[in-house]
Amino acid sequence: MDSDVLIVGAGPVGGYLGKCLAEQGIHVIQIEEHLEIGRPFQCAGLVTPSAMDKVGLHDTTLTDVWGARMHAPNGSSIEIGNPSQIREHVVCRKRFDEAVVRQAINAGVELKLGTQITDAVLNDDHIAVTIRDEAGEQTLRTRLLCGADGAHSWVRSHARLGRPPETMIGFQVEAIGYPGLDGILDMYTGFNIAPGLFSWVIPNGDTHRIGIWVRSRDVDERSCEMLYDYLTKSSMFSERFSDIQEVARYCGPVPAGVLKRTTRER
Ligand SMILES: Cc1cc2nc3c(=O)[nH]c(=O)nc-3n(C[C@H](O)[C@H](O)[C@H](O)COP(=O)(O)OP(=O)(O)OC[C@H]3O[C@@H](n4cnc5c(N)ncnc54)[C@H](O)[C@@H]3O)c2cc1C
Known part of the structure; x- marks a missing residue:
């Protein structure tokens, strides 16, 4: 063997x-x-504190997130979180x-x-x-x-274990020049921004990670790039993105849910 x-x-x-x-x-x-x-x-780059405790790799953390500002399509927002309780580590x-x-x-x-x-x-x-x-x-x-x-x-x-119940699409731009708040991530919602899910802006030390997260069945014929362009150029929040400069962009699938079967023959 x-x-x-x-x-x-x-x-x-x-x-x-x-x-x-x-x-x-x-x-x-x-x-x-x-x-x-x-x-x-x-x-x-988000890693929960419990996952981080398992691997003990705090030196890979770029910054910590303790709260979120959630922005509704009509422009109203709520802020949650407590600076004394870290919710996510943002890692390299x-x-x-x-x-x-x-x-x-x-x-x-x-x-x-x-x-x-x-x-x-x-x-x-x-x-x-x-x-x-x-x-x-x-x-x-x-x-x-x-x-x-x-x-x-x-x-x-x-091994013919089937597909996850859902596959979502994650699209992200890394940028400088976003006027975020330390320790707080922004979440933007709305059918024209991220149908079914949400968009995020995560502080990342020197940069911010601006992402769109959608379910493929909700996007119709729109691409994530089109949704990103709407958020940053045409939405009621676009002013916040007026000074950003893009450093990188990437896109990938995010499987969600648990497979019905995770093992075979053993
Ligand atoms: C825009 C976006 C944002 C995301 N944000 C987060 C986040 O904040 N936090 C989070 O936890 N997750 C996030 N994810 C999901 C994240 O990418 C995965 O959850 C995470 O990487 C899963 O780790 P993994 O080890 O299962 O898979 P992966 O990191 O994908 O590793 C799989 C490895 O297997 C290798 N591999 C694949 N096929 C083969 C093969 N046939 N032979 C040999 N090697 C192979 C690949 O090269 C890869 O190195 C995000 C995804 C996207 C698209």
């Missing part, structure tokens, strides 16, 4: 899983298709992901970067997993295969 567990994906979930297993003396191989951990970046995801995976390696996980899974065949006492890196393909025998491979999980699809 080459490993007890083979984990596909070295994001925060795969890294934390690998660490927990390796600390129990379980032999773990982890593969990651990218050559670098934490790229591409697709996140607002690159450093956070790297540090979680570093903890896994320190616990004994064998990490293979630049490596993709291409096949998995179930046998009585093992799974034959074919992986490919720049040197070519090889097949490893593992007792258990775990998918921590994100929103488009190959493992979930290959």
Whole structure:
């Protein structure tokens, strides 16, 4: 047997899983298709205090959020929160992901970067997993295969575990020049801004992360970019965005809800 567990994906979930297993003396191989951990970046960087306590990576925090201002489509707003109670840490995801995976390696996980899974065949006492890196393909025998491979999980699809109940779309621009308040994130709502969900502006140290979060079934023929343009250029809140300068933008799916089935044959 080459490993007890083979984990596909070295994001925060795969890294934390690998660490927990390796600390129990379980032999773990982890593969990651990218050559670098934490790229591409697709996140607002929010980590709850309870999740942060599990990994103890406070040095990756850029700033803390204790409250929110929620803005209704008619312009009225309410503010919630208490400065003495931190609700979210805003982290540098690159450093956070790297540090979680570093903890896994320190616990004994064998990490293979630049490596993709291409096949998995179930046998009585093992799974034959074919992986490919720049040197070519090889097949490893593992007792258990775990998918921590994100929103488009190959493992979930290959094991026919079904789809998450809902897939939402997250779109985000990182910008300077937004007149936010320290420790407070802004949430904007409305059919023309973020149908079904909300838009956010999260303080991030030197920049702000301006995001649109929608359910695909609610957007009709509009794109997230169109909703973002409406928020920042035409909505009643657009004045606040008049001095922003964009640093980066990214978009990605966010699966929501729990799969009906999360395991097979083991
Ligand atoms: C705009 C936006 C904002 C978001 N904001 C937040 C936020 O504030 N807080 C939060 O917790 N989440 C946020 N998310 C969601 C966040 O990206 C994920 O929740 C989080 O990264 C999940 O971590 P993960 O380890 O499950 O998956 P990922 O971070 O996606 O890691 C999966 C890893 O698996 C690798 N992989 C995939 N397929 C294969 C394969 N076949 N072979 C080998 N490796 C593979 C990938 O390269 C990747 O490194 C946001 C998402 C978007 C789009």
